[in-house]
Amino acid sequence: MAAGKRKRVTPPEAGAPAGYTAIPVKLSEKQQSPHYLYVKEHKVREGTDTTHPPNRTLFVLNIPPYCTKACLSKLFSCCSSVQSVNICEKPGPREKPKAPKSKFFNLKTVPGFRVAYVVFKKPAGVQAAKSLSLQGPHVISSESHPVKTGIRKWIASYAASVVDPAELKAEVDTFMQTYDKKIAEEEAKAEKEEGIPDEEGWVKVTRKGRRPGLPRIEAASLRVLEREKRKRARKELLNFYAWQHRETKRENIAQLRKKFEEDKQRIALMRAQRKFRPY
Secondary structure (H helix, E strand, O other): OOOOOOOOOOOHHHHOOOOOEEEEEEOOOOOOOOEEEEEEEOOOOOOOOOOOOOOOEEEEEEEOOOOOHHHHHHHHOOOOOEEEEEEEOOOOOOOOOOOOOOOOOOOOOOOOOEEEEEEEOOOHHHHHHHHHHHOOOEEOOOOOOOOOOHHHHHHHHHHHHOOOHHHHHHHHHHHHHHHHHHHHHHHHHHHHHOOOOOOOOOOOOOOOOOOOOOOOOHHHHHHHHHHHHHHHHHHOOOOOOHHHHHHHHHHHHHHHHHHHHHHHHHHHHHHHOOOOOOO
């Protein structure tokens, strides 16, 4: 019986994109097949990306959903001190980070596999990170730094999404107080500048002038609708069709009969009230 042919194993570098280095990682020691992260030095033109310095930034591809910023920081901390880790959905220039307005309304998560920019404090960290491909698979989850996956991750995400009503109310009250204060300052500034020309001689017209904006109440809305109805009625062609002639004649006859009955009642009332008054 002929011996079976051995299956040729392709090294991970052969399937890596051009210019990238494959780093094997495993979620735990029990996992047999490693997962590969593809890394390379982040190179851009000077001044185009100030948040990711070119000599100290490592660009990472194929990041699994369970891998967090803490995992990447722990993985590359053996190379050099990590300054920051930015995980995003796709590569591109990063906008300036904005301070989160609220932890209750900024719950956007990036699903699926992602990319990351790892910034080291020293340029030597980039080259040291590339040399991790020569070592064995690196374990991401450990007893000291466990990584939650599967149903444990879903439970933790659901628990984190539950909002404390008292804390939410306190944040909303604080936001509304700040908003009311801002509106009051804007109104005071507008009232102070009302009627005062600017440097070019222009006067800003506001809602608090001679004809302020209409109040949004039901009476004002009805008046506007009635005005629009009258405007449309003036634009319509009267007595253009034969049926319009008939309707007009019928309405005129009905009005004449109604007026005749009202006149009869008024005359009868006047006769009943007529009395002889000699003095």
